[in-house]
Amino acid sequence: MTLIMFGTLLILLLINVPIAVALGLASFAALQFGTMPTPLLLVAQRMFTSVDSFPFMAIPFFMLAGCIMESGGISRRLINFAKTIVGGLPGGLGVITIVASAFFGAISGSNPATVAAIGGIMIPSMIRAGYPKDFASAIAAAGGTLGVIIPPSIPMITYGVVAGVSIGALFIAGIIPGIIMAMGLVLVVIMYSKKLDLKGEERSTFKDFLKAGKEAILALMMPVIILGGIYGGVFTPTEAAAVAVVYAFIVSMFIYREICIKDMGKIIVKAGISTSVVLLVIATSASFSWLITSAQIPAAVTKSMLSISTNIFVLTLLINILLLVLGTFLETQAIILLIAPILLPLAVVIGIDPLLLGIIMVVNTSVGMITPPLAVNLFVACGISNLRIEQISRKIIPFLIIELITVVLITNFPKLSMWLPQVLMK
Amino acid sequence: MYYLKKLFDNLEEYILIALFPMMVIVVFVATVARYLQLFSIPWSEELARYIMVWLAYIGASLGMKRGAHLGIDALVSIFPGKLRAFFCILRTVIIVFFCALVVYFSYKIIQHQINIKQTSPALFVPIWWAYLAVPVGCFLMSIRAVQALLFTNGYKVKADKEESV
Numbered sequence: 001m002t003l004i005m006f007g008t009l010l011i012l013l014l015i016n017v018p019i020a021v022a023l024g025l026a027s028f029a030a031l032q033f034g035t036m037p038t039p040l041l042l043v044a045q046r047m048f049t050s051v052d053s054f055p056f057m058a059i060p061f062f063m064l065a066g067c068i069m070e071s072g073g074i075s076r077r078l079i080n081f082a083k084t085i086v087g088g089l090p091g092g093l094g095v096i097t098i099v100a101s102a103f104f105g106a107i108s109g110s111n112p113a114t115v116a117a118i119g120g121i122m123i124p125s126m127i128r129a130g131y132p133k134d135f136a137s138a139i140a141a142a143g144g145t146l147g148v149i150i151p152p153s154i155p156m157i158t159y160g161v162v163a164g165v166s167i168g169a170l171f172i173a174g175i176i177p178g179i180i181m182a183m184g185l186v187l188v189v190i191m192y193s194k195k196l197d198l199k200g201e202e203r204s205t206f207k208d209f210l211k212a213g214k215e216a217i218l219a220l221m222m223p224v225i226i227l228g229g230i231y232g233g234v235f236t237p238t239e240a241a242a243v244a245v246v247y248a249f250i251v252s253m254f255i256y257r258e259i260c261i262k263d264m265g266k267i268i269v270k271a272g273i274s275t276s277v278v279l280l281v282i283a284t285s286a287s288f289s290w291l292i293t294s295a296q297i298p299a300a301v302t303k304s305m306l307s308i309s310t311n312i313f314v315l316t317l318l319i320n321i322l323l324l325v326l327g328t329f330l331e332t333q334a335i336i337l338l339i340a341p342i343l344l345p346l347a348v349v350i351g352i353d354p355l356l357l358g359i360i361m362v363v364n365t366s367v368g369m370i371t372p373p374l375a376v377n378l379f380v381a382c383g384i385s386n387l388r389i390e391q392i393s394r395k396i397i398p399f400l401i402i403e404l405i406t407v408v409l410i411t412n413f414p415k416l417s418m419w420l421p422q423v424l425m426k
Numbered sequence: 427m428y429y430l431k432k433l434f435d436n437l438e439e440y441i442l443i444a445l446f447p448m449m450v451i452v453v454f455v456a457t458v459a460r461y462l463q464l465f466s467i468p469w470s471e472e473l474a475r476y477i478m479v480w481l482a483y484i485g486a487s488l489g490m491k492r493g494a495h496l497g498i499d500a501l502v503s504i505f506p507g508k509l510r511a512f513f514c515i516l517r518t519v520i521i522v523f524f525c526a527l528v529v530y531f532s533y534k535i536i537q538h539q540i541n542i543k544q545t546s547p548a549l550f551v552p553i554w555w556a557y558l559a560v561p562v563g564c565f566l567m568s569i570r571a572v573q574a575l576l577f578t579n580g581y582k583v584k585a586d587k588e589e590s591v
Contacts, residue, residue, distance in 0.1 A: 012520065015513050016502045018495035020486075021524045028527055044531035048560050051482050052475050057453065060478060064446065235457055242453040265443050272442035273494050276485025280495065283482070329498055373500035 001034030002295050005288070019331045020277075024284035030291050038294075043287040050286035051279050054238055055161045059109075059278055061241030062152050064271040065222075065248045066108035070117040071267055072252025072259050074219040078103040079121060081216035084204040086186070091193020092200030093129055094139045095186050097122040101143030102182040103216075105150035106223040107248075109157070110274065111369050114147030115140055115380040123384045131198060133385050134395045141381035141392070142185050142399035145366045148332075150178035152226055152244075154278065155332050155365060157237065159358040162289075162340045167237040168230040170358050172424055173417040177359055177410045184402040192398065218251045231424060278333050285337035293341055302346040312350050316411045319343060320364060324404075327368020328375075335365050352414075359417040363410055367403045370396050438488035438566065442481065449477040469548040476546075476556040483563020490521070491570035518575040525568035532561035 008029040012022035027043050030036070069075070082099040089095045101118045108114050119140030126136035148155050151171030160167035204212075222244060229240045252259050259267070292298070309315060326335050340361060347357045369377045378389050378396065385392075410416055433440075456470035489495050502513050536554040544553045 013498050014501050015517060015520075016497040016499045017517055017520050018490075018497045020495060021521050022497075024528070025520065025524050028524075040527075041531045041534060044528050044560060045535060047528065048479060048532075048557050051479050052556070054471050054475055057449070057474060057478050060446070060481065061450065061453075064450070234461060239453060239457040242450055242457060245450050246454050265439070268443050268446045269439050269488070272446055272481060272485040273489045273492060276482050276489050277494050277496075279478075279482035280486045280489070329500075331496060374496065374498055376496070 001030050001036060001291075002297065004033050005030035005291055005295075009288075013329075019334050020280040020284045023281070023288045023334065027284070027287040027291055036291070036294060042290070043284070046286040046290065047283040051283050053161065055157065055167065055236075056279070056282065058152075058157050058167070058238040058241040059154050060271065060275040061238065061245050062109040062154060062157075063113075063275045063278075064268065065241065065244040066110060066113045066117075067267045067271040067274075068245070068248040068252050068259070069104075069107050069219065069222075070113060071263060072248065073256045074107070074216075074248075074252065075100070075104060075117040075121060077212070077216040077219055077256075079118065081212040081220075083201060084209040084212045087201035088203040089186075089190060089200050091189045091196075091198045093122065093126045093131065094136075094189040094193055094198070096201075097126070097139050098143045098146075098182060098185045098189060101140070102146045102150055102178065103220065105146040105148070105178065107152075107219065108147055109152040109154040111144045111147040111366060112376045112380045113274070115144035115377050116384075118143060119381050119384050123381065127385065129198075132196070132395075133387055134392045135192065135196070137378075137381040137385040137387055137392045138395035138399060139185075139189055140384070141370050141375075141377040141396060142188075142403070144377040144380070145370060145403065146178055146182055146185075148366050149174050149181055149363055151175065151223070152237075152241070153362060155336055155362045156358065158278075158282065158333050158336045159340055159361060160237075162337055163344055163354050163358060165354050165358055168227075169355055169421045170362075171227060171230065171237070172421045173355055173359050174362065176416050176420055177363060177406070180409065180416065181363070181403065181406045184406050185399060188398050188402050218255060222247060281331060281333045282337060285334055289338050289341055292338065298342045298345050301342050302349060305346055306349070310350075312352075313412070315346070315350050316352070316360075319346075319360065320407055320411060323361060323364035324368060324371070324407075327365045328371045329373060330368075331374070332365040332368070335368075336361055353418060355421065356414050356417050360407075360411055363407055367400070367407060370400060370403075438484050438491070441484045442488065445477050445481045445484070449474050449481065452477070472546060472548040476549075476559075479556055480559040480563075483559045484566070486563055487566035487570050490567045491574055493574060514575060518571050521571040522568040525564040525571075528564040529561040532557065532564070536561070 005026050009022055009026035012025060024043055028040055031038055031040050079096060079100045082096045082103060086095045086099050097118060101114050104114050104117050123136050123140050127133055151174050153174060156170040157167055160170050225247060226240045226244055229235050230237055305315060343357060344354060369375055372389055372393055378392060382389055382392060452470050452474045456467045459465050502510055536557050539554045545551060546553045
């Protein structure tokens, strides 16, 4: 049965069938031709029950809040604010792109949305300032990986639901890894810009900083409301996300006044499509992951992994490699939904906290979004700069290397992720 | 006739624009009301969940139309033209086949639910009203997949990829 299941999935994926459909059909095939006495009805039923979940509702809400913020002039304000802080550094515009992506990551829970929001403005201005097109696109694509690491984060919601880990704790745990990743990316931009002799922007005065800060404060308040609300026990992540939508709507519509009610239709449709793409993968992954568990694959994987080595360093390295390889061609949600149940028992045996495993998985899959062939961040960045993926693949390599170093750091120093939630939990 | 065509062309958009704000309002009002201890709505969560299921499947159909459901095109894109066209058709046939399976089994589930008159736990409405989203969404999805094949030749436009996650 395992063979039918994975064989069907692999063949369907190779001929460009959408991942959600491939997962669903592979489940049908496994039930039809396998030995399991379960009716095929299971797939259709799971397609309802898995989506019928209140915790998952945070996904559409964060998507919508992000889309409103993106069109509502908030990205521009965050960029201006970032400019007054880091604009003076060598490669100023590039550094601004990374820092603004980090800010936007604190509002949006999705990588491509971050690339679109920040890259949409910064890639053209970097090119105008004389940055090579491929370098400018690579910066924006790499900055986008901060979108899901800095909370809120759609993949963290998925992992939290599947692994039964507190979504609030995952959000808080992502903060420090996100900041480390951002600093690493800034470092690469500076080093590269020095080589290309790209100067910084004019240094900003403290007055400029205050002025830009005042403009951006309403946007920067959003993560405070979300995380504070969840941690203060005021609301659940889903409720926090709904509050975020209303907040984003009020700020963009009545305070910044950059969108009108007529724009909302387009924004809703855009957020709706992004949501559905994720939820459809969740829907069909449900039966597939049920089959994985029924076939006792997690136990088999744990056993074979432990037979390779019992050294925690080697095992975590193997986990990282597995996740990175999967991340190059599989979609993030699918990886989390299918692999988390497999890795969890192993993680428990070798003493990795489920919370830490979540951060490791989210960071790894996020890095996967800048590694071709399936690299959504690169797609979006290329769409903005009119390049082909192959043309920016080379410039992405230094960013990729620093991100891999970050992955190794996060995996081997659990405190980086665990410390903040532990302190705040008390 | 013009209006009918317009409705058919934008069906999913209209439904999304109606459902999404509704879902936000239901959860937001329930949250605020609970926080201020004004009143509690026992069915708010369930209603919001059912709206989300409809939203997900109607949106999935729209996603199919706009080529937002990502696959791996690395292998197929290196094939010569004719073979690639064949795989585009095959891909659509597979999608339609999958949708047909889901519609068929959902129909069986719904039939059973109607027979035993199962109602939802909080709203007390027939539970198949919520389950219906799955077959309706998949039915629309198969139509949109065929449309996408006929009118855009099955090739996704780069810009569409921005909209996916």
